[in-house]
Amino acid sequence: MLPRVHDLSLPTHDVGVLEWGPADGRLVVALHGFPDTAWTWRRVAPLLVELGFRVVAPFLRGYAPSGIPADGDYSVRALAADAVALHEMLGGGPDTVLLGHDWGAITTNAVAADPGSPYGAHVSLAVPPLTAMNPSRATLRPWLTAMARQPFHSWYIAANQVPGLSERNFERLTTRLWRSWSPAYDASEDLALLRSAVPDREHARAVVSYYRAMLGSGIKPALAEPVQPLLVLHGDGDRCMEPGLARIAGATIIPGAGHFLQLEQPEAVAREVSRFLA
Template identity: 50%
Template sequence: MPPPQTPAPGTLSLDLPHGLHVEALTWGPDDGPLAVLLHGFPDTAHTWRHLGPALAQDGWRVVAPFLRGYAPSGPAPDGSYHVAALCHDAITLHTALGGDERAVLVGHDWGAITANGVGAAEASPYAAVVSMAVPPVPALVPRGVGDAGLAVQQLLMSWYTLFHQLPALPERVFTRHVTRLWHHWSPGYDPGEDLALLAAALPDRAHRRAAIDYYRAAPRQGRVPYTYAHLADAWLGMPSVPMLHLHGARDGCLSSRFATRLAELAPPTCRVEVVPSAGHFLQLERPNRVGALVREFLAEVS
């Protein structure tokens, strides 16, 4: 059964102090507590077309920006696509949007990596974080010989991260490449609408290079610009604020076994849920279930 029709989003445009132009989708009342929703790769802010209206029903002011490099937002003003830069954007957005101590941060994929990092940063202004599909880094680190099978499995699943290190080629075959990723990462889900939205957000070689540069920047953390240096290591830690992690049981990008490991490692302030019959893009595949879990968590921590 297809998900129910959801309200059309509003739009927001602003320029952050460090030079980044941001465009975002919005739902909910202007005077509600702030919920910032961050998308991942290869995706857009439209990935929140179900969760955004659901949170708005609870009174949240939902803002879902297009990340740096994804149109209609601008490219990175300093050329940086490091995780620290993404964390800085999220923190700066809190101030620019007039967020207060009730604000929450939700992320999927690269947005999840960002949310995890912000939740672990001393400078975090967000009261809680929700991450989807990518748990905090400590849950991804092998802990012994017993993890060898999982490490090999994930190495095979993560072939694309090495492919993205190649110069020019990923951009040249981008459309075919990302179509394959959607089908492999979320088996059985029809990504036609999402791929069309992605094509609009990454319409040319320069935009596609920006999206791929997230991966190229990841192993080059020593080159983080000074502006973001104080956040360079935050994304490697465990969030200290209340956290909900959601993972699709059939995720073809990152094994759901990492979510199980997170449940074993995490502090009591962290809740983990594996969503049955969902792949990597669980917020689109199981919008009602994901929405219910997020709304329940936010009601508990707000």
């Protein structure tokens, strides 16, 4: 099932979107992460459409065909504001769903922490709410084990802080991350789509700036406790975010999936989403 492709205009930039399903279906706004594109939903979206949903996946700010934002803001606060604005622009109602993976999940978690979220349900893939990963006495030992492993996965965050480093080596960096995070998955098609969305250093600088914005106050919305209905899904073979931390956070674990579970196990993801929304 091929999506419809069209553009929307936000105050700071134009947004390219992919859309599947009937115009009168229950709306799902699906946010991708790094280093990825809106095409990451191409396997889950048709399954949700079969259940009567309308799925709209925007390319996040800085990922072509979306524009590079005029305000240069890549904070979680800005990403959450984009998600809220898209709800209105797409005619969302109180039953609209916000679905996010990776940075899209961070954004979803932040929106779910807002008592005024316009979304009726929220689903995060591969990144649980940061507050939910704190250990209790019963989970202290597995938490310590997971935390000892996590720095070996998170080295790229520090690399993305170095001006110019990731921009110059973007293709090599992102190829390595896909292979490391989901080692059993062939990402050839996704990497080709990523090259189209990040065709030059200007776009590469934009998308790694999400990590540079983590050091400012714009990260604060991601540190809040979710207060809205939220489902968290996580692959049991994820090599970006330790599955042990996701278990402590109460995530539903998807067997046979790495970090990109929506591509590796789309049927299982769609099934869990539909159960949650039912």
